[in-house]
Amino acid sequence: MTRTVVAGAVIDGPRLLVAQRSRPPELAGLWELPGGKVEPGESPQEALARELGEELGIEVTVHETVGGRVEVAPGVDLIAMRCVLRDGTPTATEHLAVRWVDADGLRALADAGAVVPADTAWLPDLLALLDAPDAQ
Numbered sequence: 001m002t003r004t005v006v007a008g009a010v011i012d013g014p015r016l017l018v019a020q021r022s023r024p025p026e027l028a029g030l031w032e033l034p035g036g037k038v039e040p041g042e043s044p045q046e047a048l049a050r051e052l053g054e055e056l057g058i059e060v061t062v063h064e065t066v067g068g069r070v071e072v073a074p075g076v077d078l079i080a081m082r083c084v085l086r087d088g089t090p091t092a093t094e095h096l097a098v099r100w101v102d103a104d105g106l107r108a109l110a111d112a113g114a115v116v117p118a119d120t121a122w123l124p125d126l127l128a129l130l131d132a133p134d135a136q
């Protein structure tokens with residue numbers, strides 16, 4: 001059975017929330033969209049809201065899928081969903097750091113090779129979201 005990992009494109013105005021992985025060693029230090037595994041019986045939306053609450057202490061409303069489905073390991077698929085921040089200040093508990101980036105900041109991370117490989121597939125979609133903040 002395919003497992004799904006869901007990641008949040010949390011948007012606040014012209015900025016996107018990115019989080020710096022602390023593990024595993026090959027991903028540590030790189031930036032990702034925060035999230036985690038969908039547990040049995042959960043919808044992707046429920047899982048994402050739960051993970052962002054647990055990992056970052058924020059409350060979000062989960063919206064549509066952003067970009068395509070990415071296979072991160074055999075039998076493990078990653079999807080991103082647009083989220084709007086409803087409450088809380090993102091705080092790194094499992095991550096090394098969290099940061100808000102605008103379109104230029106996201107491009108700079110990508111150009112520096114500092115984005116986790118799987119997420120680079122979403123860059124055009126994420127930049128389009130940041131360039132059209134009124135679409136929220």
Ligand SMILES: Nc1nc2c([nH]c(=O)n2[C@H]2C[C@H](O)[C@@H](COP(=O)(O)OP(=O)(O)OP(=O)(O)O)O2)c(=O)[nH]1
Nearest residue numbers: 005006007032033034035036037072078116118119
């Ligand atoms: N959350 C997240 N995981 C990603 C992204 N890109 C990417 O390749 N991954 C990979 C890293 C991990 O192999 C897997 C998700 O692991 P995770 O550590 O975030 O999820 P989790 O909290 O549910 O994991 P765990 O505590 O049960 O080990 O997907 C991304 O943007 N967000």
